[in-house]
Amino acid sequence: MDFVNGLIVLCNFVMVPATAYGGQLALGALGLTLIHRVLRFQHFAHGDMMAFGTMVTILVTWVLQGAGVTVGPLPTALLALPAGIGATALLALGADRAVYRFYRRRKASPILMVVVSAGVMFVLNGLVRLVIGPGDRRFADGERFIVRAREFKEMTGLPEGITVSVPQVLTLAATITALAGLHWFLARTRTGKSMRAYADNPDLAFASGIDSERVVMVVWVIAAGLATLAGVLYGLDKSFKPLTYFS
Amino acid sequence: MSRLVGQHMTGGYGGADILNDCTVAVEHGEIAVIVGPNGAGKSTAMKAVFGMVGLRKGTVRMDGEDITRLPPHERVAKGIAYVPQTDNVFPSLTVEENLEMGAFLRRGGFSETMEQVYELFPALRDKRRQPAGELSGGQRQQVAVGIGLMTGPKVLMLDEPTAGVSPKVRDELIVRVVEISRSGISILMVEQNARQVLAIADRGYVLSQGRNLFSGSGEVLLLDREVRKSFLGG
Numbered sequence: 001m002d003f004v005n006g007l008i009v010l011c012n013f014v015m016v017p018a019t020a021y022g023g024q025l026a027l028g029a030l031g032l033t034l035i036h037r038v039l040r041f042q043h044f045a046h047g048d049m050m051a052f053g054t055m056v057t058i059l060v061t062w063v064l065q066g067a068g069v070t071v072g073p074l075p076t077a078l079l080a081l082p083a084g085i086g087a088t089a090l091l092a093l094g095a096d097r098a099v100y101r102f103y104r105r106r107k108a109s110p111i112l113m114v115v116v117s118a119g120v121m122f123v124l125n126g127l128v129r130l131v132i133g134p135g136d137r138r139f140a141d142g143e144r145f146i147v148r149a150r151e152f153k154e155m156t157g158l159p160e161g162i163t164v165s166v167p168q169v170l171t172l173a174a175t176i177t178a179l180a181g182l183h184w185f186l187a188r189t190r191t192g193k194s195m196r197a198y199a200d201n202p203d204l205a206f207a208s209g210i211d212s213e214r215v216v217m218v219v220w221v222i223a224a225g226l227a228t229l230a231g232v233l234y235g236l237d238k239s240f241k242p243l244t245y246f247s
Numbered sequence: 248m249s250r251l252v253g254q255h256m257t258g259g260y261g262g263a264d265i266l267n268d269c270t271v272a273v274e275h276g277e278i279a280v281i282v283g284p285n286g287a288g289k290s291t292a293m294k295a296v297f298g299m300v301g302l303r304k305g306t307v308r309m310d311g312e313d314i315t316r317l318p319p320h321e322r323v324a325k326g327i328a329y330v331p332q333t334d335n336v337f338p339s340l341t342v343e344e345n346l347e348m349g350a351f352l353r354r355g356g357f358s359e360t361m362e363q364v365y366e367l368f369p370a371l372r373d374k375r376r377q378p379a380g381e382l383s384g385g386q387r388q389q390v391a392v393g394i395g396l397m398t399g400p401k402v403l404m405l406d407e408p409t410a411g412v413s414p415k416v417r418d419e420l421i422v423r424v425v426e427i428s429r430s431g432i433s434i435l436m437v438e439q440n441a442r443q444v445l446a447i448a449d450r451g452y453v454l455s456q457g458r459n460l461f462s463g464s465g466e467v468l469l470l471d472r473e474v475r476k477s478f479l480g481g
Contacts, residue, residue, distance in 0.1 A: 209320040
């Protein structure tokens, strides 16, 4: 019995939160890897892209909450998520058009691109803090928990309990869906294959008639979507604070 | 009217001119070969025809149409395929995906062309699910030629397709090139192994320092005393 109890304590304090946190990191990292592989640089502004997407989602969530719109037990932020993703995608495309494209055309070295993206990072971070402020923001609503510690104890008669929150479950579901979806997209669709081809050999891809600008745009949109998703889930699970995303 | 001709091409990569009034052409269903010593501008001449080298003077015409100002991928759409000497496959994509990328610009089905490529290079059919990067050098060249063929070209340009492969694989590849030309696709190729390819060429160009030194049918060049002395080792 002690052993089972210990296991439950471990689950409650380590495994469940870690799985959720890992999922949030994985979603962010997925976009980061995509940029690294296809555009060939370390995207330092990724964390702030997450913050920006989360910020837009929070703002829209507040509007929705103010208007009394909810989705029952699920957080209202889910409704606002598409707006956040859309805004972040536009932001990423805008940053690419205004900044990255210039350096890409000059075939700038990856290290230069890192510095450039660090510049974008500072601008974005400033923007986010200017709009929503540097403080802690909570925007989670709806049902908070799927499994509560007390219910679990009553159900099993064990002295230790497990809590599983809605954001944690959402994170896991979103991560698995995103991973499978992206894999399918890259392995099966024409656009996905052309992205891998471009990552492998940009010159040959160009000579084969693959539109590199289009590939780049698709990368940004996907990365922005994943970053926003990761940011919002993290914010729901814990709280939103611009500096957390910055670091 | 030539199928594809680069006339009086002069230009380079921005610095000094690499091509000086260089002319290469290929006729319908012919094999034309560019030979010459290292640094003669053979590959550059081919890249210029494909639009990868800026030309200060001269024109490139396809079936009489002036395509001098078209970017490379639009030349692909006009029916020109170019197979680079190196980095000519997508290493992490499977063989079949590589071929699909060749057909990227084509609308409609291309399974028939893919079937033709597999018939030409049966080894590729067996390895179609393998990443191209895992293949041997010779098979990788086959994939590269396959990518070129998948664009559905009228002219196939090959930049030293036999570089770095064993003599046996080289002979095999040259036989395949002849087969491709018999199917009605014109071939323009750059080669180091001048003697062997001039034997199959309808037309040959000997370049040196970006200039045409000799040109004529493959046989004539092979028999020409001067060409033999300077490029074929006697």
